[in-house]
Amino acid sequence: MKKLSNRKLMLLLIAVAFLLVATGCQNNMDPTTHQTLPEKIIYLTTAWGDMWKSEGLFTSLIVYPLAQMINFFSQYLGVVMGIVLTTVLVNVLTLALSKKSTIDMQKIQMLQPELQKIQAKYEGKDDDASKMKQASEMQALYNKHGVNPLGSIVTPFLQLPIMMAMYYAVQRAAAVCQGSIMGTELILTPMDGLKNGGIILIVIYILMGVCQFLSIKTPQWLADKKQKEMKKKSYDKNQKNPSNGMMTYGMLAMILIIAVNWPTAMSLYWMVSSLVNVIKTLYIQKRYVD
Numbered sequence: 001m002k003k004l005s006n007r008k009l010m011l012l013l014i015a016v017a018f019l020l021v022a023t024g025c026q027n028n029m030d031p032t033t034h035q036t037l038p039e040k041i042i043y044l045t046t047a048w049g050d051m052w053k054s055e056g057l058f059t060s061l062i063v064y065p066l067a068q069m070i071n072f073f074s075q076y077l078g079v080v081m082g083i084v085l086t087t088v089l090v091n092v093l094t095l096a097l098s099k100k101s102t103i104d105m106q107k108i109q110m111l112q113p114e115l116q117k118i119q120a121k122y123e124g125k126d127d128d129a130s131k132m133k134q135a136s137e138m139q140a141l142y143n144k145h146g147v148n149p150l151g152s153i154v155t156p157f158l159q160l161p162i163m164m165a166m167y168y169a170v171q172r173a174a175a176v177c178q179g180s181i182m183g184t185e186l187i188l189t190p191m192d193g194l195k196n197g198g199i200i201l202i203v204i205y206i207l208m209g210v211c212q213f214l215s216i217k218t219p220q221w222l223a224d225k226k227q228k229e230m231k232k233k234s235y236d237k238n239q240k241n242p243s244n245g246m247m248t249y250g251m252l253a254m255i256l257i258i259a260v261n262w263p264t265a266m267s268l269y270w271m272v273s274s275l276v277n278v279i280k281t282l283y284i285q286k287r288y289v290d
Contacts, residue, residue: 028171036177036187042067043174044075059168062161066090066169070176079179079186083170083265087272090162095280100148103284107147109219114141170265179265186265193264201264208267209256211274216251218281 028040042051042064052060066086074082115138122134142149170176171187179186182200184193193201259267 028168036171040172041174041177042071042169042172044068044071058161058165062165063168063172066165067173070169070173074173074175074179079175079265080181080268082175083186083268084272086169087166087269088276090166091273091276091280094159094162104147104149106219106222106281106284107145108149109222111141111145111147166269167262167266170263170269176263176265181264184264186268187263189262190260190264190267204264204267204271205259208259208271208274209252211271211278212255213252215274215277215281218278219285222281222285 028036030037046064046068048060048064051064069086069089070079070082072082073085077085118134118137118141121137122130125131125134176186181204184198184200188198188201190201190205192198193205255270259270
């Protein structure tokens with residue numbers, strides 16, 4: 001399990017690095033004014049065919065629909081609710097595509113005590129035969145509960161292109177470029193808020209960090225609670241894999257570092273997405289895992 005956690009951490013680091021590189025692939029913002037370039041703004045009247053011809057597959061098939069969803073909802077409900085509704089719909093779609101992976105992630109949390117027992121059984125045994133027996137017993141446990149440990153990696157990587165697309169969509173959607181919250185432009189970044197006293201930008205950024213923390217920690221808290229309810233005497237919280245804590249705070253730190261220079265509209269998306277993810281986690285725990 002430790003190897004699996006390390007692998008997931010490495011994949012996460014690679015994904016974040018890829019995301020940082022990819023966000024620089026489209027030059028949508030004026031570096032001087034921090035405003036979206038006029039020719040890059042996507043309006044409700046912008047034709048999909050023009051986007052397909054000029055900007056290719058990723059933008060036309062993912063970025064454009066997201067930007068238009070924000071524009072459509074915003075004309076009736078305002079830009080904040082436009083982002084919120086778009087976020088909820090995106091999460092519903094990703095849940096349908098990644099339900100099995102999400103269930104496996106939560107089941108793995110529940111199986112931690114049994115996995116730790118197997119690890120303790122072979123602790124200090126580095127010969128090939130012991131390693132094979134340990135791997136065999138862990139795989140048997142996964143099979144018993146219908147878990148594919150590698151399948152749990154699918155959800156984060158499915159979310160990556162959506163996250164990238166949403167980043168570009170909030171940069172380019174006309175409703176965001178022209179919209180504001182409490183008199184402050186949503187296209188501005190939390191860093192702009194720190195420099196210019198935009199309190200609402202900082203508040204949204206902080207709330208996003210809190211919601212993201214809850215999203216990451218909720219599966220762990222549910223697993224701990226369930227083990228207490230089941231009175232697993234063999235479960236020792238001090239035996240938890242330390243890489244879990246490292247992954248939790250490492251993920252949160254990377255997200256906060258990236259988000260400080262992203263449009264606040266993206267922080268709003270991430271905040272709502274995190275809250276939806278908490279609800280999704282609770283639903284899956286109740287409906288499938290329990």
